[in-house]
Amino acid sequence: MIFMKTELETKRELSVQIADAIRNAIINGTLIVDERLPSEAELSDKFNVSRPTVREALKRLAAQNLIRTMRGATGGAFVNRLRFEDAYGQQITTSTLLLSMNEVDFETACEARFTLERACAPLSAKRRTGEHLATMRAEIHRQSQSGLSDEAFCASDVAFHRALVDGAGNPVLSYQLAGAVEAIEPLMNMITFSARSREQIVALHTEIADAIEAGAADQAEAALKALEKYTVALAHDVAARRRD
Amino acid sequence: MIFMKTELETKRELSVQIADAIRNAIINGTLIVDERLPSEAELSDKFNVSRPTVREALKRLAAQNLIRTMRGATGGAFVNRLRFEDAYGQQITTSTLLLSMNEVDFETACEARFTLERACAPLSAKRRTGEHLATMRAEIHRQSQSGLSDEAFCASDVAFHRALVDGAGNPVLSYQLAGAVEAIEPLMNMITFSARSREQIVALHTEIADAIEAGAADQAEAALKALEKYTVALAHDVAARRRD
DNA sequence: ACAGCTTCAATTGTCTGACAAATGATTTTT
């Protein structure tokens, strides 16, 4: 069995130590994907702690998506295959909180997001499929409809940019960018988009989609740069109006 | 008080529902940084569950760095200010597991990493401080010493590239890149670096540092591109030799 | 032999009640 009857350190909480031990076993490959961990009763034996303590440790791991648990005779805790989609959620929550709690100003967040996104543009121009293009066009169309709430407009904006990033065909990039693109949405939601500014954004989105379709990386990067500049300017306007 | 005596849904586990409720309160600002949550006893009352169940919920949140707990008369659970440094660790663990569990090939991971890193180069060329440069030079020096283990060489490589990224002076970028740069290290560790290839890498690092120092963004990007190409080639050699 | 039903055993989910350990506040003592 994986875990010897080992005595743990003192000082730190037992559930933390146990969670660490299991996490390390997962990371270094001692426990492999879909492998079943010992039952809670067995683990309490192995680590010489009570079942509630073991459970707290397992809940810590579950919160990180490292294990899943199921009840029943064949149930138990299993090492989870961490999927990109699952990781998106964590990434977005963490990034959102980081921005809101550390009072990152809009400009900094915007710079990070567009810097990373521009980096994806050349790959996307080369590799995007028809589906990516279709999504981008569809979102542009949605954005140009009147009567769209600011939230819906922002959500569509996110969808547009994710299609652009996904077009690069690199899941690692998509994962990394998920945080950057989505975390900024709450900040964007503070902006009120006038008909005039929506029009401008739609025009830039169209320019981007055209460039991606044509395989014109430079053009896409330039349009993204213009979009960043315009977005920051909009945010400044809002801030200025707030001060009045 | 924040949480009304609310009845929860059925089906999903209670500790998950409670954790979600508190997490949402943190995200939407109902609970602010450093605010103290009700004691475990109070929470069990509020949610009509037992204390172990409340504790499992709190441990889930603690695993995500959303709260910290302290014992004693004035202790309790407090909303944690999520710091960038704390988030680095999570990001790296998650990214590492994503790569190893999803069998992302080296080339894809490498492409993502260098694509993002190249995006940081222009900003770093503009804003890097003397300290960033000094770190880069020091790591280059370390890398050129003989008798360095492959692991130490890789670790120094990571430190070099982090200094480059940090030079951009955008904490959001640094955070995002931490995962990309560090997660690839385990994959890099499978490469055996010959004296010849170390020499080559050191030369490219020097080229990068020179370009950053001179504010020459294009040159830095070109050198990074060359480094990516060389790294991928090295990995291919290793794979080819393995097949023999 | 096979399909459907019942029973069973293992496992997680939840509860109760208790005690230990830590720790700031309070009181007492010097």
Next chain:
DNA sequence: AAAAATCATTTGTCAGACAATTGAAGCTGT
């Protein structure tokens, strides 16, 4: 006034119990 002892509160840990779930095993009727 300073130091020491005490206290109250809160988290950490434990033991034991029962409920709920669920696949497996066994049984039954055809």
